[in-house]
Amino acid sequence: MSQPEHFEMLVLGSGEGGKYLAWHMAKSGHRTAVVERKLIGGSCPNTNCLPSKNEIWSAKVADLVHHADRFGIVTGSTATDMKRVLARKREMVDGLIAMHLDRYKASGAELIMGTGRFIAAKTIEVKLNDGGTRVLTGDRVALNLGTHATIPDIPGLAAAEPLTNVETLELDRLPDHLIVLGGGYVGLELAQAYRRFGSRVSIVEVGPQLAGREDPDVADAVLEMLHDDGIEVHLGIKVLRVQGRSGQTVSLQMRTPAGDQTVEGSDIVVAAGRTPNTDGIGLDLTGVVLDDRGYIAVNDRLETSAPDVWAIGEAAGSRRPYASSSIRNVPALRMIPAIAFRRSGLSVAVVGLCSVGVR
Numbered sequence: 384m385s386q387p388e389h390f391e392m393l394v395l396g397s398g399e400g401g402k403y404l405a406w407h408m409a410k411s412g413h414r415t416a417v418v419e420r421k422l423i424g425g426s427c428p429n430t431n432c433l434p435s436k437n438e439i440w441s442a443k444v445a446d447l448v449h450h451a452d453r454f455g456i457v458t459g460s461t462a463t464d465m466k467r468v469l470a471r472k473r474e475m476v477d478g479l480i481a482m483h484l485d486r487y488k489a490s491g492a493e494l495i496m497g498t499g500r501f502i503a504a505k506t507i508e509v510k511l512n513d514g515g516t517r518v519l520t521g522d523r524v525a526l527n528l529g530t531h532a533t534i535p536d537i538p539g540l541a542a543a544e545p546l547t548n549v550e551t552l553e554l555d556r557l558p559d560h561l562i563v564l565g566g567g568y569v570g571l572e573l574a575q576a577y578r579r580f581g582s583r584v585s586i587v588e589v590g591p592q593l594a595g596r597e598d599p600d601v602a603d604a605v606l607e608m609l610h611d612d613g614i615e616v617h618l619g620i621k622v623l624r625v626q627g628r629s630g631q632t633v634s635l636q637m638r639t640p641a642g643d644q645t646v647e648g649s650d651i652v653v654a655a656g657r658t659p660n661t662d663g664i665g666l667d668l669t670g671v672v673l674d675d676r677g678y679i680a681v682n683d684r685l686e687t688s689a690p691d692v693w694a695i696g697e698a699a700g701s702r703r704p705y706a707s708s709s710i711r712n713v714p715a716l717r718m719i720p721a722i723a724f725r726r727s728g729l730s731v732a733v734v735g736l737c738s739v740g741v742r
Protein backbone atom coordinates (compact mmCIF):
# COMPACT_ATOMS: atom_id res chain seq x y z
CA MET A 384 0.00 0.00 0.00
CA SER A 385 1.24 3.53 -0.84
CA GLN A 386 2.19 5.78 2.09
CA PRO A 387 -0.93 7.76 3.23
CA GLU A 388 -0.90 11.45 2.33
CA HIS A 389 -2.46 13.75 4.87
CA PHE A 390 -4.99 16.52 4.10
CA GLU A 391 -6.89 18.79 6.45
CA MET A 392 -9.96 18.63 4.19
CA LEU A 393 -10.69 15.69 1.92
CA VAL A 394 -13.69 15.70 -0.42
CA LEU A 395 -14.89 12.60 -2.27
CA GLY A 396 -16.79 13.66 -5.41
CA SER A 397 -16.55 17.08 -7.07
CA GLY A 398 -20.25 17.97 -7.22
CA GLU A 399 -21.93 21.26 -6.39
CA GLY A 400 -21.32 21.49 -2.65
CA GLY A 401 -18.00 19.64 -2.61
CA LYS A 402 -16.19 21.86 -5.06
CA TYR A 403 -17.23 25.14 -3.40
CA LEU A 404 -16.32 23.73 0.01
CA ALA A 405 -12.92 22.64 -1.29
CA TRP A 406 -12.20 25.96 -2.99
CA HIS A 407 -13.18 27.85 0.16
CA MET A 408 -11.16 25.64 2.51
CA ALA A 409 -8.07 25.74 0.29
CA LYS A 410 -8.27 29.52 -0.07
CA SER A 411 -8.53 29.75 3.72
CA GLY A 412 -5.18 28.01 4.01
CA HIS A 413 -6.23 24.39 4.66
CA ARG A 414 -4.52 21.61 2.74
CA THR A 415 -7.40 20.30 0.63
CA ALA A 416 -7.93 17.58 -1.96
CA VAL A 417 -10.94 16.55 -4.04
CA VAL A 418 -11.19 13.06 -5.55
CA GLU A 419 -13.26 12.83 -8.74
CA ARG A 420 -13.57 9.81 -11.02
CA LYS A 421 -14.79 11.54 -14.20
CA LEU A 422 -16.96 14.65 -14.08
CA ILE A 423 -14.92 17.76 -13.25
CA GLY A 424 -17.44 19.95 -11.45
CA GLY A 425 -19.93 17.12 -10.96
CA SER A 426 -22.98 16.07 -12.96
CA CYS A 427 -24.77 19.44 -13.11
CA PRO A 428 -22.38 21.05 -15.63
CA ASN A 429 -21.37 17.80 -17.38
CA THR A 430 -24.38 15.56 -17.85
CA ASN A 431 -27.46 16.96 -16.09
CA CYS A 432 -28.77 20.50 -15.52
CA LEU A 433 -26.72 22.59 -17.90
CA PRO A 434 -26.37 20.17 -20.86
CA SER A 435 -30.11 19.47 -20.69
CA LYS A 436 -30.93 23.19 -20.65
CA ASN A 437 -28.53 23.74 -23.54
CA GLU A 438 -30.30 21.17 -25.73
CA ILE A 439 -33.71 22.36 -24.53
CA TRP A 440 -32.74 25.80 -25.79
CA SER A 441 -32.00 24.31 -29.24
CA ALA A 442 -35.37 22.56 -29.07
CA LYS A 443 -37.07 25.82 -28.21
CA VAL A 444 -35.52 27.41 -31.29
CA ALA A 445 -36.84 24.49 -33.37
CA ASP A 446 -40.30 25.03 -31.89
CA LEU A 447 -40.26 28.78 -32.62
CA VAL A 448 -39.21 28.13 -36.20
CA HIS A 449 -41.93 25.48 -36.65
CA HIS A 450 -44.52 27.98 -35.47
CA ALA A 451 -42.98 31.04 -37.12
CA ASP A 452 -46.07 31.57 -39.27
CA ARG A 453 -48.09 32.35 -36.11
CA PHE A 454 -45.83 35.38 -35.70
CA GLY A 455 -46.10 36.45 -39.33
CA ILE A 456 -42.73 35.03 -40.28
CA VAL A 457 -42.38 32.91 -43.39
CA THR A 458 -39.66 30.27 -43.26
CA GLY A 459 -38.53 27.65 -45.75
CA SER A 460 -38.23 23.98 -44.92
CA THR A 461 -36.29 23.26 -41.72
CA ALA A 462 -34.55 20.25 -40.25
CA THR A 463 -32.79 19.35 -37.01
CA ASP A 464 -29.07 18.72 -37.25
CA MET A 465 -28.42 16.70 -34.09
CA LYS A 466 -24.68 16.65 -34.77
CA ARG A 467 -24.69 20.44 -34.49
CA VAL A 468 -26.98 20.38 -31.43
CA LEU A 469 -24.53 17.98 -29.78
CA ALA A 470 -21.48 20.01 -30.80
CA ARG A 471 -23.01 23.16 -29.31
CA LYS A 472 -23.67 21.34 -26.04
CA ARG A 473 -20.17 19.86 -25.92
CA GLU A 474 -18.64 23.26 -26.58
CA MET A 475 -20.46 24.61 -23.53
CA VAL A 476 -19.44 21.65 -21.34
CA ASP A 477 -15.78 21.96 -22.42
CA GLY A 478 -15.87 25.64 -21.47
CA LEU A 479 -17.32 24.79 -18.06
CA ILE A 480 -14.66 22.14 -17.43
CA ALA A 481 -11.93 24.65 -18.28
CA MET A 482 -13.55 27.13 -15.91
CA HIS A 483 -13.59 24.55 -13.10
CA LEU A 484 -9.94 23.65 -13.66
CA ASP A 485 -9.05 27.36 -13.39
CA ARG A 486 -10.98 27.60 -10.14
CA TYR A 487 -9.15 24.57 -8.71
CA LYS A 488 -5.81 26.10 -9.69
CA ALA A 489 -6.65 29.51 -8.29
CA SER A 490 -7.92 28.10 -4.98
CA GLY A 491 -4.99 25.75 -4.38
CA ALA A 492 -7.28 22.71 -3.85
CA GLU A 493 -5.76 19.61 -5.44
CA LEU A 494 -8.06 17.79 -7.87
CA ILE A 495 -7.17 14.09 -7.99
CA MET A 496 -8.75 12.24 -10.91
CA GLY A 497 -9.56 8.68 -9.92
CA THR A 498 -12.09 6.44 -8.18
CA GLY A 499 -12.08 6.60 -4.40
CA ARG A 500 -12.90 3.83 -1.96
CA PHE A 501 -12.60 3.87 1.82
CA ILE A 502 -10.14 1.41 3.29
CA ALA A 503 -10.55 2.72 6.86
CA ALA A 504 -12.27 5.59 8.65
CA LYS A 505 -11.33 8.89 6.94
CA THR A 506 -8.88 7.02 4.70
CA ILE A 507 -9.48 6.77 0.95
CA GLU A 508 -7.61 4.70 -1.57
CA VAL A 509 -7.76 6.29 -5.02
CA LYS A 510 -7.38 4.22 -8.16
CA LEU A 511 -5.93 6.93 -10.38
CA ASN A 512 -7.33 7.35 -13.89
CA ASP A 513 -3.76 7.61 -15.18
CA GLY A 514 -2.71 4.40 -13.44
CA GLY A 515 -1.45 3.65 -9.95
CA THR A 516 -3.01 4.37 -6.57
CA ARG A 517 -2.75 6.97 -3.83
CA VAL A 518 -3.92 6.68 -0.24
CA LEU A 519 -5.28 9.86 1.34
CA THR A 520 -6.35 10.64 4.88
CA GLY A 521 -8.35 13.67 5.97
CA ASP A 522 -8.84 15.40 9.32
CA ARG A 523 -12.26 16.26 7.94
CA VAL A 524 -13.98 14.39 5.14
CA ALA A 525 -16.92 15.50 2.96
CA LEU A 526 -18.87 13.00 0.86
CA ASN A 527 -20.35 14.55 -2.29
CA LEU A 528 -21.14 11.37 -4.18
CA GLY A 529 -24.25 12.21 -6.22
CA THR A 530 -26.64 9.72 -7.83
CA HIS A 531 -27.14 7.84 -11.08
CA ALA A 532 -30.27 6.88 -13.03
CA THR A 533 -32.12 3.90 -11.56
CA ILE A 534 -32.82 1.09 -14.02
CA PRO A 535 -36.03 -0.54 -12.71
CA ASP A 536 -36.15 -4.29 -12.42
CA ILE A 537 -38.42 -4.92 -15.43
CA PRO A 538 -37.95 -8.10 -17.49
CA GLY A 539 -35.91 -7.29 -20.62
CA LEU A 540 -35.20 -3.65 -19.72
CA ALA A 541 -31.48 -3.94 -18.92
CA ALA A 542 -30.96 -6.22 -21.94
CA ALA A 543 -32.54 -3.53 -24.14
CA GLU A 544 -29.58 -1.27 -23.20
CA PRO A 545 -31.79 1.73 -22.49
CA LEU A 546 -30.52 5.28 -22.63
CA THR A 547 -30.35 7.40 -19.49
CA ASN A 548 -30.15 11.19 -19.45
CA VAL A 549 -26.39 10.88 -20.00
CA GLU A 550 -26.58 8.97 -23.30
CA THR A 551 -29.67 10.84 -24.52
CA LEU A 552 -27.82 14.13 -24.23
CA GLU A 553 -24.97 12.59 -26.25
CA LEU A 554 -27.14 11.51 -29.20
CA ASP A 555 -25.96 12.80 -32.58
CA ARG A 556 -29.04 11.41 -34.32
CA LEU A 557 -32.75 11.88 -33.96
CA PRO A 558 -34.64 8.81 -32.71
CA ASP A 559 -37.67 7.95 -34.89
CA HIS A 560 -39.76 7.17 -31.85
CA LEU A 561 -38.44 7.77 -28.34
CA ILE A 562 -40.17 5.95 -25.48
CA VAL A 563 -39.62 7.79 -22.20
CA LEU A 564 -40.02 5.59 -19.14
CA GLY A 565 -40.88 7.99 -16.31
CA GLY A 566 -42.95 11.15 -16.26
CA GLY A 567 -40.98 13.11 -13.66
CA TYR A 568 -39.01 16.30 -14.29
CA VAL A 569 -36.14 14.62 -16.15
CA GLY A 570 -38.39 12.49 -18.38
CA LEU A 571 -40.65 15.42 -19.18
CA GLU A 572 -37.92 17.78 -20.26
CA LEU A 573 -36.21 15.16 -22.43
CA ALA A 574 -39.57 14.14 -23.93
CA GLN A 575 -40.51 17.64 -24.90
CA ALA A 576 -37.06 18.50 -26.30
CA TYR A 577 -36.96 15.43 -28.53
CA ARG A 578 -40.52 15.99 -29.70
CA ARG A 579 -39.58 19.51 -30.71
CA PHE A 580 -36.50 18.24 -32.53
CA GLY A 581 -38.86 16.05 -34.58
CA SER A 582 -39.03 12.61 -32.92
CA ARG A 583 -42.28 10.88 -32.18
CA VAL A 584 -42.37 10.60 -28.37
CA SER A 585 -44.37 8.43 -25.93
CA ILE A 586 -44.18 8.88 -22.16
CA VAL A 587 -44.97 5.88 -19.97
CA GLU A 588 -45.60 6.66 -16.30
CA VAL A 589 -46.58 4.23 -13.54
CA GLY A 590 -48.19 6.88 -11.34
CA PRO A 591 -51.64 8.37 -11.86
CA GLN A 592 -50.25 11.76 -12.98
CA LEU A 593 -47.16 13.35 -14.50
CA ALA A 594 -44.72 15.28 -12.26
CA GLY A 595 -45.78 13.30 -9.18
CA ARG A 596 -44.49 15.91 -6.74
CA GLU A 597 -46.74 18.62 -8.15
CA ASP A 598 -50.40 19.19 -7.37
CA PRO A 599 -52.82 17.38 -9.71
CA ASP A 600 -54.03 20.63 -11.33
CA VAL A 601 -50.42 21.54 -12.19
CA ALA A 602 -49.85 18.03 -13.58
CA ASP A 603 -53.02 18.34 -15.66
CA ALA A 604 -51.76 21.60 -17.17
CA VAL A 605 -48.42 19.93 -18.03
CA LEU A 606 -50.31 17.01 -19.61
CA GLU A 607 -52.32 19.38 -21.77
CA MET A 608 -49.16 21.16 -22.94
CA LEU A 609 -47.58 17.83 -23.87
CA HIS A 610 -50.69 16.76 -25.77
CA ASP A 611 -50.55 20.08 -27.66
CA ASP A 612 -46.97 19.23 -28.59
CA GLY A 613 -48.18 15.88 -29.97
CA ILE A 614 -46.64 13.68 -27.25
CA GLU A 615 -48.45 10.44 -26.38
CA VAL A 616 -48.81 9.94 -22.61
CA HIS A 617 -49.71 6.69 -20.84
CA LEU A 618 -50.51 7.06 -17.12
CA GLY A 619 -51.13 4.52 -14.37
CA ILE A 620 -49.51 1.66 -16.22
CA LYS A 621 -47.47 -1.35 -15.16
CA VAL A 622 -44.65 -2.28 -17.52
CA LEU A 623 -44.75 -6.04 -18.06
CA ARG A 624 -41.69 -6.51 -20.24
CA VAL A 625 -39.38 -4.84 -22.72
CA GLN A 626 -38.14 -6.51 -25.89
CA GLY A 627 -35.58 -5.52 -28.49
CA ARG A 628 -32.70 -3.10 -28.21
CA SER A 629 -32.68 0.66 -27.86
CA GLY A 630 -31.30 2.31 -31.00
CA GLN A 631 -32.83 -0.41 -33.20
CA THR A 632 -36.38 -1.41 -32.30
CA VAL A 633 -37.79 -1.74 -28.86
CA SER A 634 -41.26 -2.72 -27.69
CA LEU A 635 -42.76 -2.22 -24.29
CA GLN A 636 -45.69 -4.32 -23.14
CA MET A 637 -47.77 -2.70 -20.45
CA ARG A 638 -50.89 -3.22 -18.39
CA THR A 639 -53.05 -0.10 -18.58
CA PRO A 640 -56.38 0.73 -16.91
CA ALA A 641 -57.89 0.00 -20.35
CA GLY A 642 -56.21 -3.39 -20.82
CA ASP A 643 -52.82 -4.65 -22.05
CA GLN A 644 -51.11 -2.60 -24.75
CA THR A 645 -47.77 -2.49 -26.55
CA VAL A 646 -45.79 0.62 -27.50
CA GLU A 647 -43.18 0.14 -30.21
CA GLY A 648 -40.35 2.59 -30.60
CA SER A 649 -36.82 2.97 -31.87
CA ASP A 650 -35.22 4.05 -28.59
CA ILE A 651 -36.04 3.96 -24.91
CA VAL A 652 -34.78 6.33 -22.22
CA VAL A 653 -35.16 5.53 -18.54
CA ALA A 654 -35.95 8.45 -16.26
CA ALA A 655 -37.52 6.56 -13.40
CA GLY A 656 -35.69 7.84 -10.34
CA ARG A 657 -32.16 8.04 -9.03
CA THR A 658 -29.87 5.73 -7.01
CA PRO A 659 -27.19 7.16 -4.68
CA ASN A 660 -23.53 6.42 -5.53
CA THR A 661 -22.87 4.90 -2.11
CA ASP A 662 -22.55 1.22 -2.96
CA GLY A 663 -19.23 -0.65 -3.00
CA ILE A 664 -17.01 2.20 -1.81
CA GLY A 665 -16.21 0.87 1.65
CA LEU A 666 -18.61 3.10 3.61
CA ASP A 667 -19.18 0.13 5.93
CA LEU A 668 -15.60 0.64 7.18
CA THR A 669 -16.20 4.27 8.13
CA GLY A 670 -19.08 4.34 10.61
CA VAL A 671 -21.21 6.26 8.08
CA VAL A 672 -24.79 5.02 8.33
CA LEU A 673 -27.01 4.76 5.23
CA ASP A 674 -30.80 4.81 5.19
CA ASP A 675 -32.90 1.94 3.83
CA ARG A 676 -32.49 3.24 0.25
CA GLY A 677 -28.73 3.72 0.41
CA TYR A 678 -28.74 7.49 1.02
CA ILE A 679 -26.30 8.82 3.63
CA ALA A 680 -28.08 9.64 6.90
CA VAL A 681 -27.29 13.21 7.97
CA ASN A 682 -28.57 15.65 10.58
CA ASP A 683 -29.55 19.23 9.75
CA ARG A 684 -25.87 20.23 9.93
CA LEU A 685 -25.09 17.60 7.26
CA GLU A 686 -23.07 15.62 9.80
CA THR A 687 -23.04 11.87 9.22
CA SER A 688 -22.94 9.30 12.01
CA ALA A 689 -19.10 9.23 11.78
CA PRO A 690 -17.15 11.99 13.55
CA ASP A 691 -15.72 14.70 11.25
CA VAL A 692 -17.45 13.26 8.19
CA TRP A 693 -20.12 15.31 6.40
CA ALA A 694 -22.28 14.50 3.39
CA ILE A 695 -23.46 17.05 0.81
CA GLY A 696 -25.80 17.04 -2.17
CA GLU A 697 -28.14 14.51 -3.60
CA ALA A 698 -26.69 11.40 -1.91
CA ALA A 699 -27.04 13.06 1.50
CA GLY A 700 -30.45 11.98 2.66
CA SER A 701 -32.28 14.02 0.04
CA ARG A 702 -34.18 12.17 -2.65
CA ARG A 703 -35.17 15.29 -4.52
CA PRO A 704 -33.28 15.94 -7.73
CA TYR A 705 -34.35 19.51 -8.35
CA ALA A 706 -33.31 22.31 -6.03
CA SER A 707 -36.43 24.21 -7.00
CA SER A 708 -38.68 21.50 -5.63
CA SER A 709 -36.58 20.98 -2.48
CA ILE A 710 -36.89 24.60 -1.57
CA ARG A 711 -40.58 24.24 -0.98
CA ASN A 712 -39.93 21.70 1.72
CA VAL A 713 -37.64 23.87 3.82
CA PRO A 714 -40.12 25.27 6.39
CA ALA A 715 -38.46 28.69 6.69
CA LEU A 716 -38.51 29.14 2.95
CA ARG A 717 -42.03 28.03 2.17
CA MET A 718 -43.09 31.29 0.63
CA ILE A 719 -40.22 31.28 -1.82
CA PRO A 720 -41.54 30.71 -5.33
CA ALA A 721 -40.51 27.48 -7.02
CA ILE A 722 -40.14 26.98 -10.73
CA ALA A 723 -39.59 24.07 -13.03
CA PHE A 724 -38.81 23.95 -16.75
CA ARG A 725 -38.11 27.68 -17.01
CA ARG A 726 -36.69 27.48 -20.52
CA SER A 727 -39.06 24.96 -22.02
CA GLY A 728 -42.68 25.42 -22.90
CA LEU A 729 -43.64 23.48 -19.75
CA SER A 730 -42.99 26.34 -17.34
CA VAL A 731 -44.51 25.70 -13.93
CA ALA A 732 -44.29 28.32 -11.20
CA VAL A 733 -45.76 28.06 -7.73
CA VAL A 734 -45.50 29.95 -4.45
CA GLY A 735 -45.58 28.19 -1.09
CA LEU A 736 -46.23 24.60 -0.17
CA CYS A 737 -48.10 22.30 -2.56
CA SER A 738 -50.60 19.74 -1.26
CA VAL A 739 -48.14 16.90 -1.96
CA GLY A 740 -45.58 18.72 0.25
CA VAL A 741 -48.17 19.17 3.03
CA ARG A 742 -48.84 15.44 3.05
Ligand SMILES: Cc1cc2nc3c(=O)[nH]c(=O)nc-3n(C[C@H](O)[C@H](O)[C@H](O)COP(=O)(O)OP(=O)(O)OC[C@H]3O[C@@H](n4cnc5c(N)ncnc54)[C@H](O)[C@@H]3O)c2cc1C
Pocket residue numbers: 395396397398399400401418419420421422423424425426427430431432433435497498499500527528529530548569660664695696697698703704705706707
Ligand atom coordinates in the same frame (compact mmCIF):
# COMPACT_ATOMS: atom_id res chain seq x y z
C1 LIG B 1 -31.28 15.51 -16.92
C2 LIG B 1 -31.19 16.22 -15.59
C3 LIG B 1 -31.43 17.58 -15.52
C4 LIG B 1 -31.36 18.25 -14.31
N1 LIG B 1 -31.64 19.58 -14.28
C5 LIG B 1 -31.62 20.26 -13.12
C6 LIG B 1 -31.93 21.65 -13.06
O1 LIG B 1 -32.24 22.26 -14.07
N2 LIG B 1 -31.89 22.27 -11.86
C7 LIG B 1 -31.55 21.60 -10.71
O2 LIG B 1 -31.53 22.21 -9.64
N3 LIG B 1 -31.23 20.28 -10.74
C8 LIG B 1 -31.26 19.60 -11.90
N4 LIG B 1 -30.95 18.26 -11.91
C9 LIG B 1 -30.48 17.62 -10.68
C10 LIG B 1 -28.99 17.97 -10.44
O3 LIG B 1 -28.23 17.62 -11.58
C11 LIG B 1 -28.46 17.22 -9.23
O4 LIG B 1 -29.30 17.48 -8.13
C12 LIG B 1 -27.08 17.67 -8.84
O5 LIG B 1 -26.21 17.71 -9.95
C13 LIG B 1 -26.52 16.73 -7.80
O6 LIG B 1 -25.32 17.28 -7.34
P1 LIG B 1 -24.43 16.51 -6.31
O7 LIG B 1 -23.39 17.47 -5.90
O8 LIG B 1 -25.23 15.87 -5.26
O9 LIG B 1 -23.79 15.30 -7.13
P2 LIG B 1 -22.93 15.31 -8.46
O10 LIG B 1 -22.87 16.63 -9.11
O11 LIG B 1 -23.39 14.15 -9.27
O12 LIG B 1 -21.46 15.03 -7.92
C14 LIG B 1 -21.04 13.79 -7.45
C15 LIG B 1 -19.68 13.50 -8.06
O13 LIG B 1 -19.08 12.45 -7.33
C16 LIG B 1 -18.33 11.66 -8.24
N5 LIG B 1 -18.15 10.36 -7.56
C17 LIG B 1 -19.12 9.54 -7.09
N6 LIG B 1 -18.55 8.46 -6.51
C18 LIG B 1 -17.21 8.62 -6.63
C19 LIG B 1 -16.09 7.83 -6.22
N7 LIG B 1 -16.24 6.67 -5.57
N8 LIG B 1 -14.85 8.29 -6.50
C20 LIG B 1 -14.67 9.47 -7.16
N9 LIG B 1 -15.69 10.25 -7.56
C21 LIG B 1 -16.95 9.83 -7.30
C22 LIG B 1 -19.21 11.62 -9.46
O14 LIG B 1 -18.46 11.30 -10.63
C23 LIG B 1 -19.75 13.05 -9.51
O15 LIG B 1 -18.96 13.91 -10.29
C24 LIG B 1 -31.03 17.54 -13.11
C25 LIG B 1 -30.78 16.17 -13.16
C26 LIG B 1 -30.87 15.51 -14.37
C27 LIG B 1 -30.59 14.02 -14.41
